Amino acid sequence: MLERLAGNEALKQEVGRMLENRRLSHSLLLIGEEGLGTGFAARCIAADYLYPAGGPAAEALLRGECCKALAKAGDRSSGHVETGVVREAISVEGMGSGGRYLVGQVTAMRSEIFNTSLSAEGRAVLLYHTERMNGESANALLKVMEEPPEGVLFILTAQSLAGVLPTIRSRCVSFALAPVPVKECAAFCAQRGVDKKTAARLSDLFEGRIGAVLAAAQDPARRKQLEAAEVLAKAAAASDNYAASVLLAGYEKDKAGAAALLRDFCAYGAAGLRGSSLTPLTGQKAARAIQMADEAIGQLERQVNVKIVLQVLGAGF
Incomplete structure (x- = not known):
């Protein structure tokens, strides 16, 4: 699945080798500006980790159809995990003011992954925009990252390495995503239904950030x-x-x-x-x-x- 990510050959080769040898660190951090595809890359890695042979579950995971950790602001006991099509993967994304993480989301995820793993190779936790974590939610995450359950892979994304709390990034292997060449970006987006002229114009404007081009076009x-x-x-x-x-x-x-x-x-x-x-x-x-x-x-x-x-x-x- 990781081969579907455009460009970023060095990242794909290194992570691919780690997956093939089953020597993947239990925590990865993908760094990239908005529109570079860190979220898509995270789902690709999770799909390859959980479903090496591919299949419907892997495709559903690429579409983001996994479980979600939810909570209500101001209510620490409201955290829960909403079941998705892919039960082996849990996504966490900030729900508070300004997209901040709620500690209830992290504690709910933490409780869930200590349950018995399901039908895949293990479990994957996708944490998007971890630069939006505050100290409380980060501490809750650290408790599980320090002694993770067997077979659980954490994949974090952030727009910048500096934005991630040092205690979190020190426990991760980090990879940076880069834009693809403008012409390659335009061709990639045109293959996905974007008008060729529009794809060329937006690829130039956004300097090869595929996600930004697709969002602006669609x-x-x-x-x-x-x-x-x-x-x-x-x-x-x-x-x-x-x-x-x-x-x-x-x-x-x-x-x-x-x-x-x-x-x-x-x-x-x-x-x-x-x-x-x-x-x-x-x-x-x-x-x-x-x-x-x-x-x-x-x-x-x-x-x-x-x-x-x-x-x-x-x-x-």
Whole structure:
């Protein structure tokens, strides 16, 4: 299944050898920016670990049809594991404010995996965006990672190594995912139904990040957000503070949406620095736009008032 991951040949070869020899560490950490496919890679590895011969269960796991650890914010006793098509794999993804992990999710997963393993080679736990763990949820995870049950493989993903708590990353073997060449990305996405011109344009914009291209091409809401980022890029290029402020005002009550918009805006800025014709931003204006957007994203992550951040950003153009 790991062969279905585009590019990243070194990672596929090394993990493939580890799987073949059954010498895989009990904890892997996959590092990669949004859109590089860390989640898909994690599911590929889990499928190869649990179902070396492939089959329907492996395909279901690639689609994410596994058990899920859930909980309610503010209710530590609410953690439970929702049964999925693939019972041997459990996924954990933040459910709290800002996508933060809830300790109830981790404790529920921990209780579940100490049950007898099922019909596969063992069990796999997929922990997405572990940079969003706080100290309490990380400590709960450490308790099981230090002495894991026999046959359990933990596969963690994160956008950056620095974002993962040191106590967690020290117990993992880490691998970094990289973008694929733009032409290869475009061909890959075209094979999956994306219009060739659209695939080429988005592959250039997102510098070979397949997941980002597929999302922008196939998700109407994602496409609308990308269009808004292009409008913001045009306003920044024209130093049109009014147009920028009007657009950003629509996100003053949507921190997650604002951060996503600014990440796409950064993509237009980066394209401008590469000399791409996809964006109106060029030269110093592109560099300035990226700097301002990065600072604004950082402020949003630090829980600074969204309205103030966006007003300052809009006025800065």
